[in-house]
Amino acid sequence: MLERYKKTTQKSAILWDRAVKVFSGGVNHNIRTFGLDRCGAYPPFIVSGDGSCIRDIDGNEFVDWWMTHYAQILGHNNPAVKKALKSQLENGVHFGGLNEPLVILGEKIQSAIPLLKKLRFCSTGSESTMYATRLARLFTKKKVVAKARGGWHGGNDAVGFHISYPYSDSPFYDGVSFDYNDKSSFDQMLDKHKNDLAAVIIEPVLGAGGGIAPETDFLPHIREQTEKHGILLIFDEIITGFRLCFGSAGAEVYGVKPDLMTLGKIAGGGMHLGVYGGREDVMELAKPGAEGGRWVGGGTFSSHPMAMVAGVAAIDELHKRKDNYSKLNQMGDTFRSRLNNLFNEKEFLGIATGTGSIIFVSMLKKMIEAPLTAQKIGEAIDHDLLDKFQSILMEEGVFGYHGLGAISFSHSESDLSKTFDAIEVAVKSLDT
Ligand SMILES: Cc1ncc(COP(=O)(O)O)c(C=O)c1O
Structure with a gap:
């Protein structure tokens, strides 16, 4: 798994080897290892960002969903x-x-x-x-x-x-x-x-x-x-x-x-x-x-x-941009519906939750119904599958932790299309 990712992130691999010798678990915020290390890989080391895009030390570009723990609603490097x-x-x-x-x-x-x-x-x-x-x-x-x-x-x-x-x-x-x-x-x-x-x-x-x-x-x-x-x-x-x-x-x-x-x-x-x-x-x-x-x-x-x-x-x-929030929220709502339609169509045990521009994708052991509580999601979530899903997205050039993240004012429809395509790839390869 992740052979393509490992081939294209060799500088990150070297840094990760060094990081795990210095930092407990290799990181300074536990969420930042999400998925990849548990799938036999490592996180990319990021050097720069502009708008909705971030670049790692090997020169790979990602559509960023994590957006600095949801902080960069204006996009990177505003x-x-x-x-x-x-x-x-x-x-x-x-x-x-x-x-x-x-x-x-x-x-x-x-x-x-x-x-x-x-x-x-x-x-x-x-x-x-x-x-x-x-x-x-x-x-x-x-x-x-x-x-x-x-x-x-x-x-x-x-x-x-x-x-x-x-x-x-x-x-x-x-x-x-x-x-x-x-x-x-x-x-x-x-x-x-x-x-x-x-x-x-x-x-x-x-x-x-x-x-x-x-x-x-x-x-x-x-x-x-x-x-x-x-x-x-x-x-x-x-x-x-x-x-x-x-x-x-x-x-x-x-x-x-x-x-x-x-x-x-x-x-x-x-x-x-x-x-x-x-x-x-x-x-x-x-x-x-x-x-x-x-x-x-x-x-x-x-x-x-x-x-x-x-x-x-x-x-x-x-x-x-105060009058543009409703458009941003709408963009998130529409994207979440598209994802849930995809999961239903493919009979894939996944669910996209969130509100407005915030989007979480979870892999489940069983389907859950509204009203949603963290308890219901927590009981149903398949962490192993979610790690694999997240790792495949990273390989496809979509950067997210914790089941994705949030879009910013600088995300475009083409960023969403790229993300959707990556999720389709993940659904296909996990639906065995
Ligand atoms: C709702 C909420 N409260 C508090 C915190 C803690 O903030 P910080 O990481 O800046 O200490 C976070 C961080 O993710 C959060 O999401």
Whole structure:
């Protein structure tokens, strides 16, 4: 398997041999090995990217679906972002003090998402969910934070549990969770823990769990119940912020306002950024001198000028495209339907899930039906087949992890055709 891939990626093979000697598992983010190493190969080492295309060190080109963990909605190497970064670089990188771009970025984000009455910048999404949950605990003086099963909120202890099916508790990372899109599962959780809950954290669209959109009454139900019991609702919009519309998917697309919210990825224009913010009375606790000031709001690299200027340029560019989001979402919806039609036609046990421009393809042991939860997908998924599928796509020049990724404003119909052809090849070779 993958003989053609191995022949054309020999420089990557040499680098991989070196990488596995230095890094645990050869990588610095576990998702970045996806499939290939388990199929007797290795990931390509990437040197450059433009728009929807990335190139590896051997000169191979790929249609990129991963798009920097969904961050590059403008496409790689966007000219405005690049110009802003170059110009900041002339002045130095980071001074650990205040800078003008941080004010500008804060104002732009606040004006796009007015529910962020006060906000703070940090360097990663993981940090932002850590600080948001910490603030919720300080504010409510309660300890428990509940999350949806299958949700990934980053690598911090407050939210680092029940991520992958079968959601078993480890001695260190266990916690309270419920099934996404399942009101009765949420209610059962609430019944048991309502007196101890500081917050419920949830992505409006369940990202890592399959890009699943909320059933119409799911988020309003969570909002109503959390409000009723004095529990803070945190929307983790690190994927969905500026992805489904210009601003918050939770508030604008699904009409539900959380108490706190986190952002990252897209808002940093490809640089490292985390944002947390929301209600003024909660965010007050992050102030210097406030009780939470000791636990919230550190970070040597917070409001790093390079991230601030990239964020400003990206938000400006997205603002110009704000009326084009529906077209982008439509492109994703149509592509997902095409894939599901292909799987049905070929009687292939695959499913394309996702929302708008976010697309996951999963190989299944058995078919599943709506309403989709991460639990149902997790139970049915055939990981071995999915690894092979993903690896064949890579060989066919389509770069994705985790069952594909997301399209950007720079993806063209011909990128989608190339991807569709690659998926047809994969279906054919796996359908034995
Ligand atoms: C929804 C969500 N929350 C939090 C995070 C963590 O962000 P970061 O990787 O920047 O720490 C991620 C990253 O994939 C995410 O998708």
